[in-house]
Amino acid sequence: MDEEDKVEVVEEPEPPQAGLLSSIFGSFNKTFWVVNAFELFERGAYYGTMSVMAVHVVNNLAIDRATWGALYSFLIVLLYFIPLFSAALAEKIGFKLMLLVAYSLMVIGYISLYFVEPGDLTALVVSFLFVGIGAGLFKPIISASIAHVTPEEKRNLAYSIYYWMINLGAVLAPFVIFFVFPEVALYYYVFLFSTGLIVINILILLTIFRNPIEPQPDLAVTSAMMRIVPALRDRSFVILLVIYAGFWFMFAYNHTFLPNYLVDFGRMPIWFTAPLLAIINPGTIVILGPYLGKRVEKYKSLNVMMFGMVIFIIGFGMNGMSSGQFMFVAGIIIFSIGEFIVHPGFISYVSKIAPKDKVSIYLACIFVSTGLGQVLGGVVQGQWYQNLGYEQGRPQVYIALVMVVGMLTLVAFILYNKWQIRETLVKDPKADVDTGIWTKPITIVVVLLFIPITVMFSYSLPIMELVDPPDEPDDLPDWSEYVIETEVLPTETGYSNENAVLDVTLDVLNANVRSITVTLTWTDEPDAGIRYTNEPDEFSLDVSAPNATTVQTPMSPSGRVSVTITYEPPANDPYFNGTGDYDVTIVCGVCGNQVPFINFGGLREIEDPGNAWTLEASYDYYVKATD
Numbered sequence: 051m052d053e054e055d056k057v058e059v060v061e062e063p064e065p066p067q068a069g070l071l072s073s074i075f076g077s078f079n080k081t082f083w084v085v086n087a088f089e090l091f092e093r094g095a096y097y098g099t100m101s102v103m104a105v106h107v108v109n110n111l112a113i114d115r116a117t118w119g120a121l122y123s124f125l126i127v128l129l130y131f132i133p134l135f136s137a138a139l140a141e142k143i144g145f146k147l148m149l150l151v152a153y154s155l156m157v158i159g160y161i162s163l164y165f166v167e168p169g170d171l172t173a174l175v176v177s178f179l180f181v182g183i184g185a186g187l188f189k190p191i192i193s194a195s196i197a198h199v200t201p202e203e204k205r206n207l208a209y210s211i212y213y214w215m216i217n218l219g220a221v222l223a224p225f226v227i228f229f230v231f232p233e234v235a236l237y238y239y240v241f242l243f244s245t246g247l248i249v250i251n252i253l254i255l256l257t258i259f260r261n262p263i264e265p266q267p268d269l270a271v272t273s274a275m276m277r278i279v280p281a282l283r284d285r286s287f288v289i290l291l292v293i294y295a296g297f298w299f300m301f302a303y304n305h306t307f308l309p310n311y312l313v314d315f316g317r318m319p320i321w322f323t324a325p326l327l328a329i330i331n332p333g334t335i336v337i338l339g340p341y342l343g344k345r346v347e348k349y350k351s352l353n354v355m356m357f358g359m360v361i362f363i364i365g366f367g368m369n370g371m372s373s374g375q376f377m378f379v380a381g382i383i384i385f386s387i388g389e390f391i392v393h394p395g396f397i398s399y400v401s402k403i404a405p406k407d408k409v410s411i412y413l414a415c416i417f418v419s420t421g422l423g424q425v426l427g428g429v430v431q432g433q434w435y436q437n438l439g440y441e442q443g444r445p446q447v448y449i450a451l452v453m454v455v456g457m458l459t460l461v462a463f464i465l466y467n468k469w470q471i472r473e474t475l476v477k478d479p480k481a482d483v484d485t486g487i488w489t490k491p492i493t494i495v496v497v498l499l500f501i502p503i504t505v506m507f508s509y510s511l512p513i514m515e516l517v518d519p520p521d522e523p524d525d526l527p528d529w530s531e532y533v534i535e536t537e538v539l540p541t542e543t544g545y546s547n548e549n550a551v552l553d554v555t556l557d558v559l560n561a562n563v564r565s566i567t568v569t570l571t572w573t574d575e576p577d578a579g580i581r582y583t584n585e586p587d588e589f590s591l592d593v594s595a596p597n598a599t600t601v602q603t604p605m606s607p608s609g610r611v612s613v614t615i616t617y618e619p620p621a622n623d624p625y626f627n628g629t630g631d632y633d634v635t636i637v638c639g640v641c642g643n644q645v646p647f648i649n650f651g652g653l654r655e656i657e658d659p660g661n662a663w664t665l666e667a668s669y670d671y672y673v674k675a676t677d
Contacts, residue, residue, distance in 0.1 A: 078200060078208065081262050084254065085195045086212060088149070090219040091251045092188060095160065095244035098223030099181075101328030102237040104309040109234050110626055112168050112597075115310055115440060119432020121178065122306050123425040128182025129189065130421025134278055137190035137414030144265035145191050149255050152191075155184030156248045163241040167598045168627075189417060194410035197401055198262040205401050209394045214339035217390075220332030223247070228325040235561055235629040281408060281415045286470070287400075291419040293466055296459025297359065297392060298423025299430075300366060300452055304331060306428055307435045308382075311370070311445055316517040317378050330379060334386035342390055351399035352470070355392050356463050356488050362388025363456045370449030371508065427452075443513040450508035457497050457504075464494055527623045532672040534564060539667040546589075546638035547660040556632040556667050558596075562619070563628025566669035568593050569612040570636060572661050577644065585642025587661045592637065596630030605639045619672065628669070636663065 107118045140148040159180030166173045193212070200208040223243070231239055282288060309324040311317060318327075362385045369381025397416065404412035431452065439445035467488050487493055542554055558566065570591045577584045586607035593613045594600045603611045617628045644656035 078204070078211075081199045081260065082196060082208070084259050085192045085262075086215040087254060088188075088251050088259075089192050089212065089215045091247045091254075092156075092185070092219070093216045094219035094223035095156070095247040096181075096185060097220035097328065097332065098227055098240060098247070099160065099163070099244045100305045101224040101227060101309075101325045102231075102240050104306060105234060105313055105324045106237040106240075107174070108310065109313075110168065110237060110630075111166065111170075111174065113171065113174075114436070115307070116432040116436040117171075118310075119306055119428045119435070121174065121428075122302070122432075123428035124175065125178045125182045126302075126421055126424040126428060128179065128186050130186070130417040130424065132183060132186025133190040133414045133417040136187040137194055137410055138278060140187075140191050140194070141263070141410065142266055145195060145261050145263075146255065146259055147265075148187055148191060149259070150252070152184045152187035153248050153252045153255065155180050155187070157184075157245055157252075159184060160241045160245040160248065164238055168596060169598055190410070190414040193397065193413045195262045197409045197413060202402065205398045209397045209401070210339065210342070210390075213390060213394045213397075214336060217332035217335035217339065221329055221336050224325040224328040228323060228329070231325075232323060233559075233561070234323075234624075235559065235626050238630060278411055278415060281404075281412050286473075287403070287412065287415070290400075290466060291415065292422070293459060293462040294396060294416075294419040295423035295426070296455055296462065297362070298420045299427040299459075300362065300423075300456045301389065302424045302427025302431055303366075303452060307431055307439070307448075308369075310435065311439070314440060314516055315445060315514050318375055327382075330382045331386045331389070334383045335390045338387060339390055342387065351395045351402065352463070352467050353486065353488055354395035355399065356460060356467070358388045358391030358393075358395065359456065359460045359463065360388070361385070362392060363453055363460070364388075366456065367449065367453055367504070370452075371446050371511065373511075373514070440516070443515065444508075444511075445514060446508040446511045447505075450504050453504050454501050457501050461494055461497050464488055464497075527619070529619045529672060531675055532562075533675045534670050535673050536668055536670050539669070542665040543662070544636075544665075545660060545662045546636060548638060548641040548658070550638045550660070552636045552638075554634045554636065554665060556634055558629055558632060558669055560669075560671045561624035561626055561629055562672040563617055564619075564670040564672055565614060565616040566595075566628060566632065566667065567612060567614045568632070568634055568665070568667045569610065570663055570665050571610045572663040573609060574642070574661065575644075575658065582644045582646055582656065584644050584658070587641045587658065588639035589661075589663065590637045590639065592635040594633040594635075595628065596632065597627045605637075607642075623672075623674075628671075632667075634665065634667075636665065 104118060107113045107121065108115060113121070136148065136152075159177050159182075162173070162177035162180060166177060193209075196208050196212055197205075227240055227243065230243075231237060309327060312322070312324065312327055365381045365384025365386070365388055367381070368377050368384055372378060372381065397413070400412050400416055401409055431448070434448045434451055435445070438448040438451075471489065537558075537560060539556055539558075544552065544554075546552055556568070568591065570589055572587065572589055574587050575584055586609075588605040588607050589611060590603050590605045591611045591613055592600065592602045593615065595615050597617075599615055601613045601615060603613060615628070619625070620627070638660060641658040641660055643658050646655070
């Protein structure tokens with residue numbers, strides 16, 4: 051084995067053990083906890099964004115649900131296929147430099163999401179591109195760092211802590227968002243919040259972090275890329291990746307159509323928003339994770355994964371098949387427990403079966419499985435949810451089809467387990483192999499029987515009603531029952547030089563905006579004296595609305611220009627066509643000079659460098675009348 055391929059396990063002296071907390075915190079060194087802090091803040095940024103993205107894309111950006119599924123898949127391609135190459139490149143240039151590049155791209159991406167206008171699919175894709183590439187570069191570095199700084203016998207616990215930290219970030223960020231940005235119209239600001247979390251990671255990186263292994267600058271880029279080939283030639287490993295994609299196909303529901311299911315079919319009270327929904331899954335893992343991690347530590351990883359799959363499928367069905375609010379939440383809690391049992395077990399299993407000199411490469415390749423499953427999940431579930439759920443009112447059938455994929459995945463795991471046992475016995479007939487329930491043919495038969503039972507049961511359930519049905523003119527709100535209120539925005543004042551352009555942003559927070567009027571006024575300077583005439587100054591005004599409407603006025607010397615944008619009430623309440631940031635551009639044109647009335651005595655023109663102005667704005671919006 052070449053020196054550059056060795057995996058160095060960096061251990062620091064352990065303090066005396068004294069209870070659960072001491073046994074956990076004393077088992078790992080400083081680098082382990084630093085990279086877990088990275089995971090905490092980065093996942094907080096990502097899951098904070100994802101907690102509102104499904105609702106934001108559909109409601110604020112006016113993009114349909116099937117397209118959202120495809121967009122999610124595009125993001126997943128970046129998140130989970132880039133790690134194939136970034137893990138090897140990180141070993142060449144160093145983990146620290148790779149992290150700095152990743153964080154920089156994420157900052158650009160999250161800020162860009164803030165500026166995406168309604169209907170601007172191109173800008174949304176570009177923003178996803180930066181976020182996805184940055185997160186893709188980041189992902190394998192943390193799991194590889196953990197492998198480098200923890201001994202094999204502690205891997206189950208190490209990856210349980212790692213996964214617990216992921217979910218702690220996924221709890222805290224939506225929790226803050228739920229209280230700070232409760233309205234759908236405010237979801238734009240979530241992206242600035244996510245940007246701030248990544249900036250924290252940059253500060254930690256530059257002040258505390260050190261590379262767990264030394265960079266290998268002599269490693270050629272092509273060689274770094276090719277180091278993934280042996281892992282992808284491992285037939286047993288590749289089969290495992292393909293099977294595991296089925297779990298992630300199911301999991302795609304959690305970030306794509308679970309929030310839409312909540313909103314579209316009113317599964318919970320109106321105060322129960324998407325960010326609050328996003329807290330349940332990681333919150334369950336944060337609370338129960340340490341206990342579950344210790345409970346499953348002693349069992350074989352593959353058996354742990356199959357047991358977790360059963361729990362996940364049961365919880366999935368409880369959430370999607372029921373009509374009650376309690377079962378909706380209980381189902382999320384149950385499938386979250388299953389998720390925590392499955393995924394750390396999978397990471398631990400891969401870290402154990404990988405050759406010791408290729409642990410980081412194998413761990414990078416597991417993202418292929420996650421990516422494949424979620425890409426297919428986003429695209430396929432997008433069509434299923436749009437057609438079966440949103441259009442036909444049968445989301446239970448959509449849920450049943452996803453459960454079928456999960457059950458087929460479980461069967462594939464059972465067969466894979468039997469194959470691995472057989473391979474072990476071929477090499478060593480006296481080997482101690484598992485003979486439990488996961489090796490019995492009856493287990494496969496029972497799982498397969500539940501497939502038609504689940505589908506038939508879903509069709510027996512009643513059709514569900516949409517909260518806001520599409521294409522139903524009779525259900526339009528009666529806007530005559532609403533009153534119009536006026537909000538006056540703070541007055542802006544300033545000074546513009548001749549031929550200068552100045553941008554001002556007006557923030558409209560209320561929903562149901564009926565119209566907005568923006569007025570620019572200015573007063574020309576008086577004549578410099580009886581011998582001078584002051585020529586007028588010219589201004590124009592451009593206003594860009596959140597719904598991409600833009601109104602421009604011609605240059606005017608009148609001392610006043612005004613723009614009014616009016617919105618027609620759509621088929622829903624609330625609506626957000628006129629809610630958000632208005633970009634106002636004040637253009638100062640020719641500023642007329644002081645010209646001599648009669649040019650004698652050598653009088654010269656007095657130049658006018660610019661003019662002061664005042665910008666006023668107010669908007670009308672509908673409010674439901676109260677008795």
